[in-house]
Amino acid sequence: MTSPFSLEGKTIIVTGASSGIGRQCAISCSHMGAKVMCIGRNEQRLQDTLAHLAGDGHAAYSYDLSQTHGIAGLVADIVAAHGKLDGLLCAAGIERTAPIKLLTVQDYAEIMQVNTFSAFELARHATAMKHFNRGGAVVLIASITATIARTGTAAYSASKGALISAARVMAAELAKRQIRVNCISPGTILTPLMQNALAQMSDEDRARRVAGFPLGLGEPADVANAAVYLLSEASRWVTGQNLIVDGGFTIQ
Ligand SMILES: NC(=O)c1ccc[n+]([C@@H]2O[C@H](COP(=O)([O-])OP(=O)(O)OC[C@H]3O[C@@H](n4cnc5c(N)ncnc54)[C@H](O)[C@@H]3O)[C@@H](O)[C@H]2O)c1
Known part of the structure; x- marks a missing residue:
């Protein structure tokens, strides 16, 4: 019997695939049978990701x-070369930590452009009838900072909150084509980026951050496993949701 979590025969775009959570999502999707279209900025690191994928056709x-204006063409190129899509996972993201008094419109614009508008544009073009198979799924990586107040993250949290709000509407609009749209909100995940950030914190701040997670800090695989679920048939009746993957941080 085929596992409901299988991604066999599916073609899935993964953004942010050159590192951290996106890279692990690409790897995990490939292990579940998907053909993965990896998007990122750094060609060399994307090639490293490809070298870690199981199977072929990636x-x-x-x-x-x-550069949101080019996303329509990017999606069209991928579909022309690899066929219609069954999944889109948006993990590309940037963060800028600063108190509200130091954040400028430029900061908001840059963060929104990458974290939010690119995901909206990808969802718009990828789910077009000619590009996306009925029954496909979209997963947007948000953050628990969209629902809790972590100081210094006003711009970032707004960019992620917008994903959660829009995903609900996209889910309602696309349900008639059996396309599902969900978010995952991770807590602190030990990606190389986060390990650097933790290393720069004072011992006291780092200890406080770690102690906030009843199950300890997360690993990229914790998010990737949730993504596999939301991209697979196992979640066929789940849409418009924000799945919090945070080791119990937000239940306290
Ligand atoms: N690590 C965490 O604790 C954590 C927690 C909550 C949410 N997230 C979210 O998870 C996602 C992945 O984060 P990560 O920790 O793996 O960070 P990361 O920096 O390792 O990965 C971010 C990825 O986004 C890509 N990216 C950034 N700007 C881009 C652009 N302009 N064009 C194309 N690609 C671009 C980078 O190349 C990189 O591959 C992000 O959206 C982040 O906001 C991370």
Whole structure:
């Protein structure tokens, strides 16, 4: 019997695939049988990701997602070369930590462009009738900072909150084609980026951050496993949701 979590025969775009959570999502999707279209900025690191994928038929597309005007063409190129899509996972993201008094419109614009508008544009073009198979799924990586107040993250949290709000509407609009749209909100995940950030914190701040997670800090695989679920038939009746994957942080 085929597992409901299988991604066999599916073609899935993964953004942010050159590192951290996106890279692990690409790897995990490939292990579940998907053909993965990896998008990121750094060609060399995308090639490293490709080298870690199971199976064949995968591809890498080096693209700066802040250039939202080119996303329609990028999606069209991928579909022309690899066929219609069954999944889209948006993990590309940037963070800028600063108190509200230091954040400028430029900061908001840059963060929104990558974290939010590129995901909206990808969802718009990828789910077009000619590009996306009935029954496909979209997963947007948000953050628990969209629902809790972590100081210094006003711009970032707004960019992620917008994903959660829009995903609900996209889910309602696309349900008639049996396309599902969900978010995952991770807590602190030990990606290379986060390990650097933790290393720069004072011992006291780092200890406080770690102690906030009843199950300890997360691993990229914790998010990737949730993504596999939301991209697979196992979640066929789940849409418009924000799945919090945070080791119990937000239940306290
Ligand atoms: N690590 C965490 O604790 C954590 C927690 C909550 C949410 N997230 C979210 O998870 C996602 C992945 O984060 P990560 O920790 O793996 O960070 P990361 O920096 O390792 O990965 C981010 C990825 O986004 C890509 N990216 C950034 N700007 C881009 C652009 N303009 N065009 C194309 N690609 C671009 C990078 O190349 C990289 O591959 C992000 O959206 C982040 O906001 C992370």
